[in-house]
Amino acid sequence: MGTSRKSLARDQNRTAYLFLLPWLLGFFLLTAGPMAGSLYLSLTKYTLLSPPTWIGVENYARIFAEDDTFRGSLWLTFKYVFLSVPLKLAFALMIAMVLNKGLRAIGLYRTVYYIPSLLGGSVAIAIVWRQIFDGTGAVNRALAWLGIEGPSWIAHPDYIIHTIVTLSVWQFGSAMVIFLAGLKQIPSDLYEAAQVDGANGWRRFSRITLPMLTPVIFFNLVMGVINSFQAFTPAFVIGDGRGGPLDATMFYTLYLYLKGFSFFEMGYASALAWIMLLIIGLLTAVIFVTSKYWVFYGDNKEGR
Amino acid sequence: MTTATTMKTRLAGPLKHLPVIALGLLMIYPVLWLIASSFKPNQLIFSDPSLWPATFTLDNYKNGWAGFQGISFGRFFANSFVISILSVLGNVITCSLAAFAFARLKFSFGKLWFALMLVTIMLPYHVTLVPQYVIFNELHWINTYYPLVLPKWLATDSFFILLMVQFIRGIPKDLDESATIDGCNYKQIYFRIMLPLLTPALITTAIFTFIWTWDDFFSQMIYLSDIRLFTVQLGIRALFDPSGSSDWGALLAMSALSLLPITAVFLVFQRYFLEGIATTGLK
Numbered sequence: 169m170g171t172s173r174k175s176l177a178r179d180q181n182r183t184a185y186l187f188l189l190p191w192l193l194g195f196f197l198l199t200a201g202p203m204a205g206s207l208y209l210s211l212t213k214y215t216l217l218s219p220p221t222w223i224g225v226e227n228y229a230r231i232f233a234e235d236d237t238f239r240g241s242l243w244l245t246f247k248y249v250f251l252s253v254p255l256k257l258a259f260a261l262m263i264a265m266v267l268n269k270g271l272r273a274i275g276l277y278r279t280v281y282y283i284p285s286l287l288g289g290s291v292a293i294a295i296v297w298r299q300i301f302d303g304t305g306a307v308n309r310a311l312a313w314l315g316i317e318g319p320s321w322i323a324h325p326d327y328i329i330h331t332i333v334t335l336s337v338w339q340f341g342s343a344m345v346i347f348l349a350g351l352k353q354i355p356s357d358l359y360e361a362a363q364v365d366g367a368n369g370w371r372r373f374s375r376i377t378l379p380m381l382t383p384v385i386f387f388n389l390v391m392g393v394i395n396s397f398q399a400f401t402p403a404f405v406i407g408d409g410r411g412g413p414l415d416a417t418m419f420y421t422l423y424l425y426l427k428g429f430s431f432f433e434m435g436y437a438s439a440l441a442w443i444m445l446l447i448i449g450l451l452t453a454v455i456f457v458t459s460k461y462w463v464f465y466g467d468n469k470e471g472r
Numbered sequence: 473m474t475t476a477t478t479m480k481t482r483l484a485g486p487l488k489h490l491p492v493i494a495l496g497l498l499m500i501y502p503v504l505w506l507i508a509s510s511f512k513p514n515q516l517i518f519s520d521p522s523l524w525p526a527t528f529t530l531d532n533y534k535n536g537w538a539g540f541q542g543i544s545f546g547r548f549f550a551n552s553f554v555i556s557i558l559s560v561l562g563n564v565i566t567c568s569l570a571a572f573a574f575a576r577l578k579f580s581f582g583k584l585w586f587a588l589m590l591v592t593i594m595l596p597y598h599v600t601l602v603p604q605y606v607i608f609n610e611l612h613w614i615n616t617y618y619p620l621v622l623p624k625w626l627a628t629d630s631f632f633i634l635l636m637v638q639f640i641r642g643i644p645k646d647l648d649e650s651a652t653i654d655g656c657n658y659k660q661i662y663f664r665i666m667l668p669l670l671t672p673a674l675i676t677t678a679i680f681t682f683i684w685t686w687d688d689f690f691s692q693m694i695y696l697s698d699i700r701l702f703t704v705q706l707g708i709r710a711l712f713d714p715s716g717s718s719d720w721g722a723l724l725a726m727s728a729l730s731l732l733p734i735t736a737v738f739l740v741f742q743r744y745f746l747e748g749i750a751t752t753g754l755k
Contacts, residue, residue, distance in 0.1 A: 177578070180577055180578055180579065180658070181578075181579045181580055183573075183577065183657075183658045183659075184573045184577035184578070184579035184582070185573075185579060187569045187570065187572055187573035187577065187658075187662070188569070188570055188573045188574075188579075188585065189569075190566040190569060190570065190625065190626050190627050191566065191567075191569075191570035191589070191626065191627035191630075191633065192585075193626050194566075194623065194626025194627050194628040195588065195589075195592065195628075197607075197626070198600065198604060198622075198623055198626060198628050199592050199595065199600055199628060200588075201603070202599075202600035202601075202602075202603035202604050202607070203595075203599055203600055203603075205600075205602075205603030205606070206599055206600065206601075206602050206603050209602055209603065209606075216606070216609070263495070266491075266492060267492070269488070271488060271489065271492065272489075273489075277492055277496060278746065279742065280496045280499060280500055281496065281499060282745075282746070283499070283500060283503065283735075283738075284499055284500075284502075284503075286683070286734060286735070286738050287503065287731050287734065287735070289684075289687040290686075290687045290689075290705065290727075290730060290731060290734075291689055291705045291708045291709050291712075291727075291730075292506070292708060292726075292727030292728070292730045292731055293502065293503075293506075293727075293731075295708070295712055295723065295724075295727055296502050296503075296505065296506045296724075296727065297502065299518075300501075300502055300505060304518065305518075306501070306505060306521060309521055338499070338502075345746055394594060394596070397596070398596050398597065398598065400689070400690050401689045401690070404689075405709070405712070421598060421690075424598055424601075425690075425694075428601070428602055428605075429605075429694060434602050434605075434606070437601075437602055438602045438603075441596075441598045441599045441601060441602065442599065444596060444598055444599070445595070445596060445598075445599045448594075448596055449594075452594065
């Protein structure tokens with residue numbers, strides 16, 4: 169009996185590894201291996217044509233000490249992340265709350281608001297965006313109609329970032345769908361009790377809705393920061409593909425791409441990639457650590 | 473008083489819809505602009521702002537479809553479909569295999585592997601980019617579809633593994649236990665019990681893999697430079713000249729066409745989409 173159970177466990181072990189085989193291969197050959205590889209390459213000078221030569225931390229030293237483009241692209245990417253993620257979440261929450269008020273045809277509205285999230289990542293929409301924000305495009309026509317003279321959103325280095333942020337905020341639909349699902353989870357007796365106690369709309373929102381949604385906000389925040397830090401297509405297509413005008417579309421990933429695949433400084437690009445990994449890791453860690461002060465998991469600690 | 477309140481509520485119903493509809497139109501405007509412009513003659517695209525073409529033409533579609541350098545857009549569409557479908561199959565098969573092992577089987581270092589799988593969800597693509605390129609270059613796989621499709625057949629989109637693990641955990645264990653008593657081995661449990669019950673999660677995986685692969689631009693641009701292998705996204709980017717001398721009609725027509733497959737998938741599988749997003753937070 170004992171031996172057969174042991175052989176059963178061994179059998180299960182072997183079967184499990186068979187099922188896991190594709191993932192294990194992918195993990196070692198395409199994830200863990202290349203990660204170690206890029207850490208090594210980041211300490212070398214490597215152009216793909218000749219074998220890498222070891223230069224220690226020189227790439228990192230150059231990046232931090234003398235690379236203005238790096239600093240500019242990091243600042244630009246931070247600006248993009250810290251503008252687009254909160255705006256997108258605020259919009260998503262606001263519209264979700266309006267739709268949650270028991271409107272008829274909510275399914276149709278949800279679909280319409282979701283469509284931008286569906287299509288927004290494509291090159292096609294980025295091109296459309298460029299056109300409707302361009303000098304005499306639809307946006308400036310609408311502004312002119314209101315008596316405002318709009319700037320050249322694409323050509324001017326100060327404004328093009330806002331064009332790209334708008335494209336991201338426009339895609340609030342997926343976050344909205346998550347918020348809608350979260351709103352449905354809030355027990356209605358909480359609101360009824362609050363109403364009996366005479367709490368007004370704002371207090372009901374700030375004391376019930378918002379705290380109950382914090383796990384959803386937390387999730388959206390983490391995924392939003394990780395994803396928008398890696399944004400590439402909008403900057404590449406709305407800008408000129410080389411970071412212009414005046415490096416105003418030089419997002420971090422675009423700079424990494426140009427360094428690695430235009431100038432073939434692959435060691436340098438690897439160093440940029442590792443710095444990016446550390447920054448994203450750090451940002452995520454900050455959100456995780458602070459989450460215990462603001463994320464409410466309804467774990468029944470109170471009131472018992 | 474009572475009539476006043478009923479009046480108020482009766483009016484409030486449709487009135488509440490107004491801002492929602494207005495914002496909805498604003499949201500959908502860029503898409504409508506794209507569709508309308510693709511039917512306008514070139515010289516009217518930027519001068520006529522209306523959403524209904526004054527002169528209606530199909531020339532843009534004809535010119536766009538003709539492609540460039542002797543290769544038609546039909547080829548690009550076919551290429552995109554090949555890559556997307558191979559990617560979907562890869563993800564559905566290998567992610568479900570891994571998910572079954574993680575969710576149901578006991579094996580050595582199981583917790584460690586699971587934790588590593590979770591970590592890979594958060595990893596930015598760029599940190600493996602350069603060495604992956606070097607490897608694929610050594611294998612002479614640049615200008616082939618292997619670098620785009622092989623990762624999906626090795627379950628590197630671990631996000632979908634997590635999605636399926638969570639789904640399998642919701643399936644009662646009695647089902648596989650009674651199947652074991654009936655003499656099923658793990659292979660049979662996977663094929664006869666798990667896969668059929670997992671269908672909703674498999675469909676969610678399939679549609680999101682399709683859309684992300686169809687829209688993928690970065691890795692396609694890095695690995696494909698031979699025009700015969702171009703995808704729809706690369707074809708559109710090639711038609712587009714940021715300095716302004718593009719054939720706008722053709723470009724917008726092909727752009728509109730490029731959104732069609734994703735929209736079709738969305739409309740057919742809408743239910744899975746919205747459920748998939750709501751329960752897992754997919755984009």
